[in-house]
Amino acid sequence: MELIQHRDSPRYIRLHERDNVGVVVNAQGVAAGSRFDDGLEAVEGIPQSHKVSLCDLPEGTEVIRYGQVIGYALKDIPKGSWVTEQHLRMPSAPTLDNLPKATAPAPEITPLEGYTFEGFRNPDGSVGTRNILGISTTVQCVAGVLNHCVTLARQQLLPKYPNVDDIIAINHSYGCGVAINAPDAIIPIRTLFNLSRNPNLGGHPLVIGLGCEKLQPEQLMPGDALTEGLEEKDWLYRLQESGEGFAGIVKQVLAMIEERLKVLNERKRETCPASDLVLGMQCGGSDAFSGITANPALGYAADLLVRAGATVMFSENTEVRDGIHLLTPRASTTEVADALIREMDWYDRYLDRGVVDRSANTTPGNKKGGLNNIVEKAMGSIAKSGSSPIVAVVSPGERAKTKGLNFCATPASDFICGTLQLAAGMNLHIFTTGRGTPYGLAMVPVIKVGTRTQLAEQWPDLIDVDAGKITSGQLSLEEMGWEIFQLYLDVASGRKKTWAEYHKLHNDLVLFNPAPVT
Amino acid sequence: MELIQHRDSPRYIRLHERDNVGVVVNAQGVAAGSRFDDGLEAVEGIPQSHKVSLCDLPEGTEVIRYGQVIGYALKDIPKGSWVTEQHLRMPSAPTLDNLPKATAPAPEITPLEGYTFEGFRNPDGSVGTRNILGISTTVQCVAGVLNHCVTLARQQLLPKYPNVDDIIAINHSYGCGVAINAPDAIIPIRTLFNLSRNPNLGGHPLVIGLGCEKLQPEQLMPGDALTEGLEEKDWLYRLQESGEGFAGIVKQVLAMIEERLKVLNERKRETCPASDLVLGMQCGGSDAFSGITANPALGYAADLLVRAGATVMFSENTEVRDGIHLLTPRASTTEVADALIREMDWYDRYLDRGVVDRSANTTPGNKKGGLNNIVEKAMGSIAKSGSSPIVAVVSPGERAKTKGLNFCATPASDFICGTLQLAAGMNLHIFTTGRGTPYGLAMVPVIKVGTRTQLAEQWPDLIDVDAGKITSGQLSLEEMGWEIFQLYLDVASGRKKTWAEYHKLHNDLVLFNPAPVT
Numbered sequence A, B: 001m002e003l004i005q006h007r008d009s010p011r012y013i014r015l016h017e018r019d020n021v022g023v024v025v026n027a028q029g030v031a032a033g034s035r036f037d038d039g040l041e042a043v044e045g046i047p048q049s050h051k052v053s054l055c056d057l058p059e060g061t062e063v064i065r066y067g068q069v070i071g072y073a074l075k076d077i078p079k080g081s082w083v084t085e086q087h088l089r090m091p092s093a094p095t096l097d098n099l100p101k102a103t104a105p106a107p108e109i110t111p112l113e114g115y116t117f118e119g120f121r122n123p124d125g126s127v128g129t130r131n132i133l134g135i136s137t138t139v140q141c142v143a144g145v146l147n148h149c150v151t152l153a154r155q156q157l158l159p160k161y162p163n164v165d166d167i168i169a170i171n172h173s174y175g176c177g178v179a180i181n182a183p184d185a186i187i188p189i190r191t192l193f194n195l196s197r198n199p200n201l202g203g204h205p206l207v208i209g210l211g212c213e214k215l216q217p218e219q220l221m222p223g224d225a226l227t228e229g230l231e232e233k234d235w236l237y238r239l240q241e242s243g244e245g246f247a248g249i250v251k252q253v254l255a256m257i258e259e260r261l262k263v264l265n266e267r268k269r270e271t272c273p274a275s276d277l278v279l280g281m282q283c284g285g286s287d288a289f290s291g292i293t294a295n296p297a298l299g300y301a302a303d304l305l306v307r308a309g310a311t312v313m314f315s316e317n318t319e320v321r322d323g324i325h326l327l328t329p330r331a332s333t334t335e336v337a338d339a340l341i342r343e344m345d346w347y348d349r350y351l352d353r354g355v356v357d358r359s360a361n362t363t364p365g366n367k368k369g370g371l372n373n374i375v376e377k378a379m380g381s382i383a384k385s386g387s388s389p390i391v392a393v394v395s396p397g398e399r400a401k402t403k404g405l406n407f408c409a410t411p412a413s414d415f416i417c418g419t420l421q422l423a424a425g426m427n428l429h430i431f432t433t434g435r436g437t438p439y440g441l442a443m444v445p446v447i448k449v450g451t452r453t454q455l456a457e458q459w460p461d462l463i464d465v466d467a468g469k470i471t472s473g474q475l476s477l478e479e480m481g482w483e484i485f486q487l488y489l490d491v492a493s494g495r496k497k498t499w500a501e502y503h504k505l506h507n508d509l510v511l512f513n514p515a516p517v518t
């Protein structure tokens, strides 16, 4: 990729030598008649992050970006035109029948050694980047009372236990009024189970139930390492056990919270290899720069983390679906390729059941940001995954078990994706945005990367990283990648706080429940 | 129904002369060999709220409660036995093809005049029972920032405006990452629209959006009476408009909140006829007493409210489905009966798509409480509706338009049902429970009715009404009904607070979204 030298002259970026469109990078766009460095003249005004045709594109021509077909010209498009959604026929989604599997030559991976962070080691070997008391719930009925208790505990108890970062209620809308025996119910149930085991929660559960809910604590917490050796009274309280009403509930819950705080407060950070990181990556509110700046920088940093032995997850089924033919070759084995295909196929059928219009994936914000369709969006989204082989696929709600690059199958919804990556064991989260979002999670630090300098300047106290430095020429892609890699280690160690952490901003968890409610 | 005179002697209740089972009411149950007043001897121990066979029930016999078949004996059941789930084969659900429509003789309704409450009259004619500033959101992305602003506003601004009861964020998990053009998407979208118009929110919307979400403010708030005559800047703010980051967002949102507080603070309660009440009824955590005490008392009070001209809603598709043959005759017209059938049919197909096991509706708590299956549960649930004709059916997310008894079609899930009843225009909520739940909503007062005195005594600071007084003989059903009717007027007027209001306990809204996420 060529760097742009002069801030004010009309500039576009062409990502791949096959591309016949470029992306305008000037903050104000370019006016009709503007001349780019290479002599190309804009025949009409083109906004920032939108596409300019680099040659005449006669009707039917393949329109190419990222070296991939993102559509076919619906009419003759003269050189220098603004290429919009109206000009393009979207290619069909790649069928899942004849995909190449594990055919790409495995890139040579030079191990990256000596990189460490300071983390909280858990009994199961996982490592927390924060030391949080998480309180699981079986059902939403308990949320009002539990929130009351958590507010009191934060005010009255937390200051006494300075090594504990926070107390959080793992609230959700599942647990009752749901089809608990439907085939797809396994997804929300195992998500809740694995959320309780997130590395940032210190390894022992605390569960608040109601008593009469469909999702009984025994189903949420089947006997495993998590509750083994614990008496039920040490990890579980059902509100209906209270013989003293609300006052009795509050007393009992606060007592259980304080017991856990005492234990968590004894924990100290220790030096851990970078291989103990479990990074979840996603994007929200993409624009045409997502695939040029932020996502490729994440991809570069992801390759570094994989070389350092870490677990790195990318996600968002509906955003990679149209680029699946680029992923199956990168699978490390045919089994992994088959797992990728299985998840795509499952999701195709899930969307079919709901009669979903595929073109609706691109949001109004995406379109305003110059992303014409899901194919173009997919290419940009996949850039996050870097170039490492895909070594494992994590189904929704399951925990990642394999170090290296994982595809964690999730919807693209920011909140469902984040929740499922937390269940997969994520201890660090990075989120790229082209339009801007104040997204945050209570359970892990979320690093937010803006795709344009303008966005970073507009929201200086929300956006953590300005990937626009790549287009302005301040940093090369590689330098930005290394900067993000170092930031991972700093944030994981607690040496740096993200803006969302600083403001204590977070969004609610959202479970993925493909089964009906009742 | 006979009343029980002696608290300690073995007692059962038989609700209908055709019944061949009774329900044990003694708090400790009855021991094997216990003799009831009528000479019946328990041949085994039977817990409270469970059923005793009143005669020998040979294999195949219809087992009858509420005068209705709740199952068939799977083997010979001797007189005086504990009749459990294992003894019963569940009857099939009534098919929807040949139901009687509007055939029941319309009961004579004597208008009940002169009953009033003190409420906040809105420009559209509806009346609030509380004066609340509700802030609508287009998408969950804004929730973290908005919650921060609401917390500040409650601390810093609300005390300056004493006539305003509360400031609430109408958060939800919809708005982006959803199949917004799927056929079923209309349900969550119109729910959000109508939530903004709830009578307790004073008639003018305040909407916080992000900017790039799929659910754009124009789709959430199509030009109607709500925004007519208002400039967009008076009711809408998109976070992405902020040029000064988080600090700028907070400043702007607080300024908009204060503008609305000034207007709302000018409002005063005025005397309104009881016909301005819009009551939503539901139950959660039922037991066998739900259908004996709490729900019939609600039914009695519902008949009084209907006589006073109010709008009264009952709900919960999955709980009335097995009693639908008792509802269609009560429809005021064949069109209303057809609408009932249409909603049941839609829900049957929705559940079928998810391969739902119908027997799973009864929760572990229901079963522990002596409710063997969904048929028995349905009979108890329907008792809430009293005896008035059903004059209208409200589809999920729609607003009720007809005074009288409405069926508001919702899932039984407490939170989804509550949310949909709020969208339907509910200004007062009553909730019956046999097992106990601390349920609350931020937007309306929720009156909680316990089915047993033991529950009311166990949770004296959560349960508002003890319907167990009916079985203990302290009040007749009619007296309890009148007591609840009077409580409606007192709570609606703000003269009485519910326990959930007192503790500021509430659960999150949950949208009903049958469409896929993306």
Ligand SMILES: [Ca+2]
Binding pocket: A282, A283, A284, A285, A286, A316, A319, A412
């Ligand atoms: Ca995305």
Ligand SMILES: [Ca+2]
Binding pocket: A282, A283, A284, A316, A412, A413, A414, A417
């Ligand atoms: Ca996303």
Ligand SMILES: [Ca+2]
Binding pocket: B282, B283, B284, B285, B286, B316, B319, B412
């Ligand atoms: Ca119920």
Ligand SMILES: [Ca+2]
Binding pocket: B282, B283, B284, B316, B412, B413, B414, B417
């Ligand atoms: Ca319910």
Ligand SMILES: [Ca+2]
Binding pocket: A508, B508
């Ligand atoms: Ca919440």
